[in-house]
Amino acid sequence: MTTNSELQIIFERLASGIALRGGNQFRAVSHQRVARLLRDMTKDVGSIVADDPGTAEARLQALPGIGKGAARRIIEYLDTGEITEHTELLEHVPETVFDLLQIPGLGPKAVKTLWQDLGVENATDLRAAIESGKVEDLPRMGKKTVENILKNLDFNTKQHARVPIGKALPLALQIVGRLEAADNVKEAHYAGSLRRGRDTIGDLDFIASTSKPAAVREMFLGMPEVKEIIASGETKCSVRLKQGGATGVDIQADLRMVPPAVLGAAMMYFTGSKEHNVRLREICVKRKWRLNEYGLFEGTEERPQDEGKKPLAAKTERQIYQKLDLPYIPPELREDRGEIQSPSIDLVEIGHIQAELHAHTTASDGKMELEEIVEQALDRGFTTLAITDHSVSSVLANGLDAARLAKHAKAIRRLNEQLDQIDLLAGVEVDILVDGSLDFEDAILAELDWVVASPHVSLQQEPQEATDRLLRAVDNPHVHVLGHPTGRKVGRRAGLAPNLDLIFSRASANGVAMEVNANPTRLDLRAQHVRSALEHGCLIAIDTDAHVPRHFDYLHFGITTARRGWLTKDQCINTWDRERLTAWRSGGRREE
DNA sequence: ATTAGACATAATGACTACGAACGCGTAGT
Numbered sequence: 001m002t003t004n005s006e007l008q009i010i011f012e013r014l015a016s017g018i019a020l021r022g023g024n025q026f027r028a029v030s031h032q033r034v035a036r037l038l039r040d041m042t043k044d045v046g047s048i049v050a051d052d053p054g055t056a057e058a059r060l061q062a063l064p065g066i067g068k069g070a071a072r073r074i075i076e077y078l079d080t081g082e083i084t085e086h087t088e089l090l091e092h093v094p095e096t097v098f099d100l101l102q103i104p105g106l107g108p109k110a111v112k113t114l115w116q117d118l119g120v121e122n123a124t125d126l127r128a129a130i131e132s133g134k135v136e137d138l139p140r141m142g143k144k145t146v147e148n149i150l151k152n153l154d155f156n157t158k159q160h161a162r163v164p165i166g167k168a169l170p171l172a173l174q175i176v177g178r179l180e181a182a183d184n185v186k187e188a189h190y191a192g193s194l195r196r197g198r199d200t201i202g203d204l205d206f207i208a209s210t211s212k213p214a215a216v217r218e219m220f221l222g223m224p225e226v227k228e229i230i231a232s233g234e235t236k237c238s239v240r241l242k243q244g245g246a247t248g249v250d251i252q253a254d255l256r257m258v259p260p261a262v263l264g265a266a267m268m269y270f271t272g273s274k275e276h277n278v279r280l281r282e283i284c285v286k287r288k289w290r291l292n293e294y295g296l297f298e299g300t301e302e303r304p305q306d307e308g309k310k311p312l313a314a315k316t317e318r319q320i321y322q323k324l325d326l327p328y329i330p331p332e333l334r335e336d337r338g339e340i341q342s343p344s345i346d347l348v349e350i351g352h353i354q355a356e357l358h359a360h361t362t363a364s365d366g367k368m369e370l371e372e373i374v375e376q377a378l379d380r381g382f383t384t385l386a387i388t389d390h391s392v393s394s395v396l397a398n399g400l401d402a403a404r405l406a407k408h409a410k411a412i413r414r415l416n417e418q419l420d421q422i423d424l425l426a427g428v429e430v431d432i433l434v435d436g437s438l439d440f441e442d443a444i445l446a447e448l449d450w451v452v453a454s455p456h457v458s459l460q461q462e463p464q465e466a467t468d469r470l471l472r473a474v475d476n477p478h479v480h481v482l483g484h485p486t487g488r489k490v491g492r493r494a495g496l497a498p499n500l501d502l503i504f505s506r507a508s509a510n511g512v513a514m515e516v517n518a519n520p521t522r523l524d525l526r527a528q529h530v531r532s533a534l535e536h537g538c539l540i541a542i543d544t545d546a547h548v549p550r551h552f553d554y555l556h557f558g559i560t561t562a563r564r565g566w567l568t569k570d571q572c573i574n575t576w577d578r579e580r581l582t583a584w585r586s587g588g589r590r591e592e
Numbered sequence: 593a594t595t596a597g598a599c600a601t602a603a604t605g606a607c608t609a610c611g612a613a614c615g616c617g618t619a620g621t
Contacts, residue, residue, distance in 0.1 A: 282606070
């Protein structure tokens with residue numbers, strides 16, 4: 001657990017505490033804002049303060065949403081390991097009461113009443129209170145509500161697990177296919193965080209444009225994976241899907257049905273993020289306009305769509321952004337992280353990519369022969385392919401020793417001479433050992449065309465050691481790319497937590513590119529890291545790390561992640577042609 | 593509690609669907 005996430009939990013709890021005790025809601029929101037900031041920060045607050053304790057308070061206050069109070073509390077936590085208000089809060093509100101808020105259907109009002117009026121402090125108490133019939137007698141509680149709570153008590157625990165994008169996307173595409181095939185459906189799309197390209201997905205959101213929603217709804221509710229119907233209305237329904245398989249987590253799916261004429265407005269609303277939506281709607285409020293899922297309207301009256309009022313725009317997202325005097329904002333950017341204020345940026349696209357710079361063959365643990373992997377690259381129109389098999393320490397991956405590597409490199413170069421459409425680079429994915437030394441001597445690396453250096457073991461190392469380890473690797477003059485720098489696995493392994501600011505600034509100075517590994521189980525670097533790497537002037541490589549042919553098709557996951565980190569075409573070395581890559585890799589990378 | 597624009601105080605994150613209860617809480621982006 002990092003300091004940021006510890007503090008995030010505390011600020012969330014302070015916010016909930018205010019809501020539970022009936023305090024000023026603006027104070028609650030304000031604490032939530034701090035929690036969100038801590039969640040999204042790429043820098044460790046501990047290191048911000050440590051950089052110069054004297055000015056720490058002022059520098060914390062410079063962050064939007066952090067004022068005097070929050071800055072003081074953060075410093076107090078770093079000094080003493082606790083925050084007085086939090087300790088006091090826990091004296092009044094038992095910790096288990098906060099957990100009740102996680103139960104679907106229970107919000108702050110309900111938990112407050114249950115706790116204060118009936119003394120319910122945890123799930124067991126709640127069950128007992130329901131059985132005694134006391135809950136039903138509370139205001140706004142009835143038989144149905146109580147039944148719902150009881151049901152949700154059972155699978156509360158697994159309910160909140162997020163699904164990796166690699167699992168969510170195929171399922172979503174399957175459902176989109178069914179919706180498109182349904183009678184009277186004009187268009188069907190997925191939206192939500194999946195469309196924004198987050199690495200994990202909380203629930204699946206679908207939109208179908210149709211003039212006959214009832215039939216579409218019946219199809220959706222009748223899908224074989226549907227385990228439970230949560231809601232079913234005129235325009236919207238929600239189900240819980242049995243996901244099974246490797247994740248074993250149930251996943252909620254929401255379907256919104258809209259008339260074709262307002263599809264764009266509905267897509268914008270349902271794609272979010274919430275924060276992006278709020279920001280746009282604020283702009284509308286200032287103009288005395290109104291934006292909702294039925295369109296962009298002049299005037300401030302509520303539900304203008306009900307009056308048959310004609311929107312300024314509704315059909316496409318582009319038209320709506322245009323009316324708001326904004327460029328089209330791609331879904332990946334819609335997070336309220338400055339995309340509305342800054343002019344449109346030229347994000348990298350999958351069509352720009354012409355190089356795969358990290359791939360494996362049968363020489364180590366890949367399943368493709370050299371000829372086959374080249375064919376894969378040529379099929380995709382690539383002009384450069386780096387062959388980077390594992391080094392000797394990766395025993396399980398059949399890593400190459402110096403002799404096998406030399407032989408392999410020779411074979412690669414021989415084949416390269418017969419190819420004129422593509423540059424085949426003789427490379428390696430060399431292990432970064434625990435102390436940051438590389439698995440091959442410099443003299444061996446110097447002979448190669450391309451060196452990706454990656455950590456594979458000791459991924460639970462302390463942050464300080466991890467920082468030193470990666471810095472040492474980045475300082476090796478033969479390294480071109482730092483591969484999957486943290487070694488995290490989405491939802492399964494946290495990976496290293498080095499001081500990335502230091503790594504990025506060194507990498508930038510040394511001319512070492514940082515990898516976004518496109519494999520959906522990795523997505524490492526993550527999007528926030530990409531943004532921060534770019535601020536330090538780093539170049540980015542988006543690599544599939546292909547071991548089998550279908551891995552080449554993972555490229556879009558890497559592209560999406562990189563776009564979420566605001567990566568432009570020019571900053572992505574995989575978009576460069578042969579000449580530019582050759583010039584870069586064989587000299588002049590370093591700024592002296 | 594924080595921010596903005598003022599030097600104390602006002603304004604602050606929008607809008608809608610569903611369902612059960614009855615005029616609202618919860619959930620969704």
